[in-house]
Amino acid sequence: MTRADGQEPDPGTWLLDKIEAREQAVAGQIERTRAEIDTLTARLRDLDEAAEHLRITRKTLLSLADEPETDTTPPAPVIPDHxxxxxxxxxxxxxxxxxxxxxxxxxxxxxxxxxxxxxxxxxxxxxxxxxxxxxxxxxxxxxxxx
CATH class of the missing domain: 1.10.10 (Arc Repressor Mutant, subunit A)
Incomplete structure (x- = not known):
């Protein structure tokens, strides 16, 4: 490869430039991956919370089903004997x-x-x-x- 001034590039500089470009690309991928991880962590936290609410609801319903029935109807009024x-x-x-x-x-x-x-x-x-x-x-x- 020749430079714009017509001279051959220094092989060490050219290689370092390639490494730097690759480093920047990897750094960009790291940032995007971290952002995805943050999004997925928040989503996982929401799903864990929803699952916990469902477990609590199931436990509550099962405990209510196990309770004995209570008669909520008031007793019939008693008519005086007269x-x-x-x-x-x-x-x-x-x-x-x-x-x-x-x-x-x-x-x-x-x-x-x-x-x-x-x-x-x-x-x-x-x-x-x-x-x-x-x-x-x-x-x-x-x-x-x-």
């Missing part, structure tokens, strides 16, 4: 609408006097307290919707 309560509930079932104490007195053919309406109201309040009826607004009673 026949008046059964009559009141039958009227609510037949009419299917909210009623006031006065309405029940009329349906039961009781005279509309304060004594009767207060007794009926007290029974209605007791049924509300036991969860058998609901008071949708003050003085208005209804059967709860399922």
């Amino acid at each position: 026949p008046a309560y059964r009559q009141i509930l039958n009227i609510f079932g037949d009419l299917g609408r909210p009623l006031r104490a006065r309405d029940l007195c009329q349906t039961l053919d009781l005279p509309i006097v304060p004594k009767n309406t207060e007794k009926i109201r007290a029974k209605l309040k007791r049924l509300v307290g036991q969860g058998i009826l609901v008071e949708t607004e003050p003085g208005l009673f209804a059967q709860p919707r399922p």
Whole structure:
């Protein structure tokens, strides 16, 4: 090989230039490989974390499956023994609408006097307290919707 000035290149310089070029190429490959390693390390860390979450989820589900079933349904309300309560509930079932104490007195053919309406109201309040009826607004009673 001849140089631009027409002289033959020094074999030692030419060889050193080739080595330097090769060194720079290898250094570039090293940097790209390190960048790939960093990317792959981050990806591996994310995959390890995802796998750990799946192991925790499996362990949680298996432990929940091993727990005994608990009954979450509330106990059925107990209707008082007095026949008046059964009559009141039958009227609510037949009419299917909210009623006031006065309405029940009329349906039961009781005279509309304060004594009767207060007794009926007290029974209605007791049924509300036991969860058998609901008071949708003050003085208005209804059967709860399922």
